[in-house]
Amino acid sequence: MTTKPHPWGWFTEKVLPPVFAALTLGAITSGVATHQAVLNLTSKFEQADKKLAQLEARIEVVDANSVKRAELLETMKRVELQLELMMAKANIKNAKITQ
Numbered sequence: 001m002t003t004k005p006h007p008w009g010w011f012t013e014k015v016l017p018p019v020f021a022a023l024t025l026g027a028i029t030s031g032v033a034t035h036q037a038v039l040n041l042t043s044k045f046e047q048a049d050k051k052l053a054q055l056e057a058r059i060e061v062v063d064a065n066s067v068k069r070a071e072l073l074e075t076m077k078r079v080e081l082q083l084e085l086m087m088a089k090a091n092i093k094n095a096k097i098t099q
Helices: 009-065 069-089
Strands: none
Touching: none
16 A cells, blocks of 8 residues: 655645744744833833822922912001001002002
8 A cells, every 4th residue: 555645745845834933933023122122112001100109299399388368368458557657657548550
């Protein structure tokens, strides 16, 4: 009994091994590129998160040091009272204050 060579034997011996090698190499290269892209993106995300935290801290400092509306109204009342007091001392009545 003689065995005939399979008609696709040349394909499985000569073509498939390089195709499998190319596919494996492509998959590894793609995996490495994806891993590097994820690391780069993670690094940028961490930088943005740190910058956001710094900006929030600066906003809190500015907010703590800013003058509030109630404080401005209180100051304006004091200025008005002092102006009225000075006008009363100078005997000025019904004076119009212009800018």
